[in-house]
Amino acid sequence: MVAGMSTGWIGHFPNYRARRLRRTAALRRLVRETTLEAGQLVLPLFARSGRKARRPVSSMPGVFQLSPDEVAREAEKAHALGVPAVILFGIPERKDEKASGAFARNGIVQQTVRLLKKELPDLIVMTDVCLCEYMSHGHCGIVSKEQGGEVANDLTLPLLARTALSHAEAGADVVAPSDMMDGRVGAIRRELDRHGLSGTPILSYAAKFASAYYGPFREAAESAPKFGDRRSYQMDGANAREALREVALDIAEGADMVMVKPALAYLDVLYRVKTEFGFPTGAYAVSGEYAMMKAAAARGWIDERAVTLESLRAMRRAGADFIITYAAAEAARWLQEGA
Numbered sequence: 001m002v003a004g005m006s007t008g009w010i011g012h013f014p015n016y017r018a019r020r021l022r023r024t025a026a027l028r029r030l031v032r033e034t035t036l037e038a039g040q041l042v043l044p045l046f047a048r049s050g051r052k053a054r055r056p057v058s059s060m061p062g063v064f065q066l067s068p069d070e071v072a073r074e075a076e077k078a079h080a081l082g083v084p085a086v087i088l089f090g091i092p093e094r095k096d097e098k099a100s101g102a103f104a105r106n107g108i109v110q111q112t113v114r115l116l117k118k119e120l121p122d123l124i125v126m127t128d129v130c131l132c133e134y135m136s137h138g139h140c141g142i143v144s145k146e147q148g149g150e151v152a153n154d155l156t157l158p159l160l161a162r163t164a165l166s167h168a169e170a171g172a173d174v175v176a177p178s179d180m181m182d183g184r185v186g187a188i189r190r191e192l193d194r195h196g197l198s199g200t201p202i203l204s205y206a207a208k209f210a211s212a213y214y215g216p217f218r219e220a221a222e223s224a225p226k227f228g229d230r231r232s233y234q235m236d237g238a239n240a241r242e243a244l245r246e247v248a249l250d251i252a253e254g255a256d257m258v259m260v261k262p263a264l265a266y267l268d269v270l271y272r273v274k275t276e277f278g279f280p281t282g283a284y285a286v287s288g289e290y291a292m293m294k295a296a297a298a299r300g301w302i303d304e305r306a307v308t309l310e311s312l313r314a315m316r317r318a319g320a321d322f323i324i325t326y327a328a329a330e331a332a333r334w335l336q337e338g339a
Helices: 018-022 025-030 068-080 108-119 153-170 184-194 212-221 241-253 264-277 287-298 304-318 328-336
Strands: 041-048 054-056 064-066 085-091 124-129 174-177 203-208 257-261 281-285 322-325
Touching (some): 018 025, 041 068, 174 184, 203 241, 257 264, 287 304, 304 322
Antiparallel strands (some): 054 064
């Protein structure tokens, strides 16, 4: 039903025939309600130490752990196809219980940011701000023995703020906290402002659900928790109204953009977030979605190009202003070809 019209509106237009405007590709393009463009896509990249290193991720065909020079090469190819942004994840050489590599001045993300901003100054460089890849136990925050081995929210906030600051100081255009600790957006905003970086936007993973779709990512980022799970801090997949509260809190704390993750299984949440707040809203087409499409396409069960673009358009139709997707470069090329 069209917004603002009653269910009986069609009776006022007895000569209306929907199929007239579907007859040719040109007509369909002319009246298409939702656009999908390369400029709305963000490519995730995984950085690790070394040079000319490309370590394949077995569960994600076409995705690699890359040395900084190879990250720059992949980013350049995507940018040439019209993809305006990348988001970086780091795989450190060493992990500990304080996530020291996350905020090290010469950490892997910080090195890669500096290289990208030098070689591709027009590229938007986003950085994922989380501690799981850097923690020896794989959780997104400090594990407190005093709290029975739980992730300690308030002890984690200074480390997240310090990590975001180190990314911004290295030249990141956008910092994106994904940890789901309460209050982290406010802590990061205060730290950036205190150091003269008030112009650095925060993209909050505001509605990040505890999802079974993250499995391949944990291989790519080497971030699987060594014990337990993340359900005590990531959202319950059954809750949509709670997602709106999470988004409202992050906006109040200073988030400039918000995101829903995963995308396809939570399109209803994405729609409600965009409708309720009207803020720049992203969707993350996560690793499990990508891996399933690749696996089905490899077996000839689906048309990879058609299914990928249809899925991305669904995210746009639901309200996403931009989409983080491992298929960003491929999708950009298909769109150039007139898909």
